[in-house]
Amino acid sequence: METEYKLKPDLGDILRFIRNFLKRLEPLGIDEEKLFDIRLTLEEALINAVKHGSREDKTKFIFLKIKASAKILEIEIEDEGQGFDYENLPSPAQDANLEKLSGRGVFLIRNLMDKVDFFNRGRKMRMVKYLK
Amino acid sequence: MKITEEKKDDIVICKVQGEVNLDTSPDLRKKFDSFISSNTKKIIINFSDVPYIDSSGLATLIELLQRLRKIDGKFRICNMSEKVRSIFEITKLCKLFEIFDTQSAALENF
Numbered sequence: 071m072e073t074e075y076k077l078k079p080d081l082g083d084i085l086r087f088i089r090n091f092l093k094r095l096e097p098l099g100i101d102e103e104k105l106f107d108i109r110l111t112l113e114e115a116l117i118n119a120v121k122h123g124s125r126e127d128k129t130k131f132i133f134l135k136i137k138a139s140a141k142i143l144e145i146e147i148e149d150e151g152q153g154f155d156y157e158n159l160p161s162p163a164q165d166a167n168l169e170k171l172s173g174r175g176v177f178l179i180r181n182l183m184d185k186v187d188f189f190n191r192g193r194k195m196r197m198v199k200y201l202k
Numbered sequence: 203m204k205i206t207e208e209k210k211d212d213i214v215i216c217k218v219q220g221e222v223n224l225d226t227s228p229d230l231r232k233k234f235d236s237f238i239s240s241n242t243k244k245i246i247i248n249f250s251d252v253p254y255i256d257s258s259g260l261a262t263l264i265e266l267l268q269r270l271r272k273i274d275g276k277f278r279i280c281n282m283s284e285k286v287r288s289i290f291e292i293t294k295l296c297k298l299f300e301i302f303d304t305q306s307a308a309l310e311n312f
Contacts, residue, residue, distance in 0.1 A: 085225065106254065106285050113256055117224065163294040169264055174257040174293055181292045 075134040077116070079124035079149075084116045084132075091136070098140055100201055107182040108143060108199055114175035115147050115195060123149030123193065143199045153191035203229045213244040213312055215305065219251040222259030230259075234266050243275035246308045250281035255289055263299065276300070280308040 071094070077084060092109055100108070116132065124130040135146040162173045180186050185198035203220035214237060220226060237245060247263075263279075270277055280302040282290070290296045302308035 081224065103285055109254070110256055110289075113223070117258075163292075165297070168294060168298045169268065171261040171264055172257075174260060178257060178289070178292065 071136070071138045073136050075136075077132040077134060078128060079120040079126050079130055079132055080128070081117065081120055081126075084120055085113070088112050088116065095138060095143075098138060098201065100143075104199065104201060111179045111182050111197060111199075112145065114178055115145075115197070118175050119147055119149040119151075122154065123151030125151065139201075141200065141202045143201055144196065145198075146194065146196045148190070148194040151193060153193045156188040156192045205229065205233050207233075210309065213246060213309065214242050215246045215248060215309075217248040217251070221254040222252055222262070223254060223256040224258040227258050227262040230262050231265070234269070238269055238273065238275075241273065243270070243273060244312055245270070245275070245277035246305065246312070247277060247279045248281050248305055249279055249283070249286060252286055253283065255286050260289070260293060260295060264295075267298065278302055278308040278312065280305045 075087070077087060088109065091112070092105065095105070095108070116134075119132045120126060124132060130150040133148040137144040156176065159176055160167055160173060162168070162170060162177050167173065179195075179197060183197040184200050187196045188194065189196070203218065203222070203226040205219070206217045208215045208217070216233065216237075218230065222230060266277065278300040281304060282301065287296075287301070290299065290301065300308075
């Protein structure tokens, strides 16, 4: 399965899109634990793209490419925002940052996916999850 | 999300049913507003029916911890599924929250 989407930066629409997309993965027989990881990373990445990338500017779009087989899931997300300094994000898992109310999205993505790369000054992220 | 509460002495046991995420966090926050305004200082959150949590849900729990601390209150979380607990472990929030395997363990010496 290989699909491309052009999404409006609307949180409600994005969450509904993810729920529908996960249903489309059902035929691949992905186990529940991996589906949890995929859902959480997709939500965190797309919510970041809406809030910090597009800043909910309805004239901008989020571009999503998904390639899925029984063995591997590859997701590419690109927004039209300013990008971010993905190499110098403070770790939310450090004692001094434990009580911070934000900053866990990318950290979770990096921990739950098998491979995560950023391009174009952080505007584009590619993540990979091995399914088998 | 459905939240039910039960009182045991001065402790409120709050059972959350459903996902704790961007969509539902406001409901949880509202429930805690009512606890805090009624000066409830000891809360146990039972997570046995919580299949999913995201970073927004985690932030809501941190916020609650901070607000309860201001009134000398505290809360404990119990009965998390293995997967939900793994999110607390990855983020090291298991160091910040008091997490118990069972509700009776959470009630002990609270």
